[in-house]
Amino acid sequence: MSDPIAARPAQDRAGIRVICNDHSGRNSREAEAIDLAMKVLGPQAELCHVKGSDITETARAAVRDGYATVVAAGGDGTIMAVASALNGTDCTLGMLPLGTFNFFARGYDIPEDPEGAARVIAAGHAQTIDLGAVNGRLFLNNASIGVYPAILKERETVYRRWGRRRIAAHWSVLKTFWRFRRPLKVEIEVEGQRRRFRTPLVFAARSAFQLEHFGLQGADCIRDGGFSVFVTPDVGRLGLLSDALRLAVKQMRLGEDFELICADRLVIHTKRKRQLVACDGEKFLMDGPLEFTMVRDAFRIFTPPPGDEAAA
Template sequence: MSEPIIARPVPDRAGIRVICNDRSGRNSREAEAIEQAMRVLGPDAELRHVKGRDIDTAARQAVRDGCDVVVAAGGDGTIMAVASALNGSGCALGVLPLGTFNFFARGYGIPEDPEAAAQVIAAGHRRPIDLGAVNGRLFLNNASIGVYPAILKERETVYRRWGRRRIAAHWSVLKTFWRFRRPLKVEIEVDGERRKFRTPLVFAARSAFQLEHFGLQGVDCIRNGGFSIFVAPDEGRMGLLSDAVRLAVRQMRLGEDFELICADRLTIHVKRQRQLVACDGEKFVMEAPLEFEMIRGAFEVIVPETANETAA
């Protein structure tokens, strides 16, 4: 006979737990940024420095400890790791942007200045957020297969040598495009219909801000509650380099440089049983097929009171 399930009350939530990626705060600028933010947040805020692989665990512990707000201090990858732990928890997400691009924070109008970002967290204005997921893993801005995970691998090497700068990130893109030679054969299934593609990149976007930043179409797909799926044509190495230039100058052409699919649920079938997937700048190996879906009202995020309701 199974043991009876004992209902336990949910603890009253109070306090702020700031989780900082150990990679952030190593240089004087980032260390000063964290110090400034903690002064604004006051004595109710507790700072935890953790290694990247332990961020999810630290965020889940903050939930169990009854924290009302869990702050992700770092880039989009750090925010994603914290967000994954908050899904359905009742905790709110605060953001202290310390990354290279900070697309998530910028999309919600969260300042990149540390004191201003901390003031937003202290003010506590919340709004619910819908997130994308691939095979159950949440992501904030984008998820992709193909050349982009290869770019992330190259970027890690470039960062170790030259530091975490935007120019280094752009260089890693060009370097990977020049070397990339293995397009994928995929089938994308939407509403029971399958389409076959040979492509170097399938990119599922959930950030309207990111698309606007690069002058890409598909913003309406996102603001209507779905994904913008970009499929690049197989044009070889020079085609990838040409696309990179067009992306940089915001002149990507629908139907020529990419195909756009709008959907709130889709399946990507690939030949390999295990596929490398990039989610918000982090790499994961996932079992095929890849199932994309929307998670409605995953949790609340703290944003400026004036944040546009269509932001993200």
């Protein structure tokens, strides 16, 4: 359903609002990179620095104010927050990747340096995309329950001490796996059929790029317009550590280390009335059951034109 703030016709929109998450980024040089990106976008672009909790409302305000393009400058969590505000509107999303992994932007061949990403926006080529949602909340790359939300909590602690580095993110995975002791009892419903699992992790993926990056199967499920859902067996702490190492060297085994379910809609039933859910690196407490659906033609994003190498 379109949000009322989207009522303004597309032809009446103009200008670019760049929303920069002050909590994203890995080093001080990126401030200079943002300045270069703003020069590429030109005088029609306005830069707005916000805190994480204010991103979505700032994006909604940009839609209400008549901007044609809203740019998310940050990681996948920042892009997700802006995307949720643009769902169902006639605004176009631009991306200046500043996160740790930037899986969503990289999946669409967006350069990881802000200046190169700005050239993609300035080129003006856009496409309409589908997104996943859990209980109505959009996500870009993945949504999960179980050990991954615990990893995110540990990652926040590691980042505060060591900074936002990929090696720090990997270390938080190992620490959490070693400490994790609470597998979930769930029922996963697909097309009216329910299956029971005892598992430390249910991971619903929507990024073919992310799966291929880790050498995982399931990219075809995503390209066919659905989810790749990974369910890991209850193998204990040592088993989780072994899985982490196999994931790092791209040797996860279908049927042994995980089970794969392909679907464009599923429902996860848990014993808990409320469940902590991780969406693109952010944590949310949601009421069960958890319903995963596809949102078709959610909005438009700027991407490099086919065959274009200028932004690379």
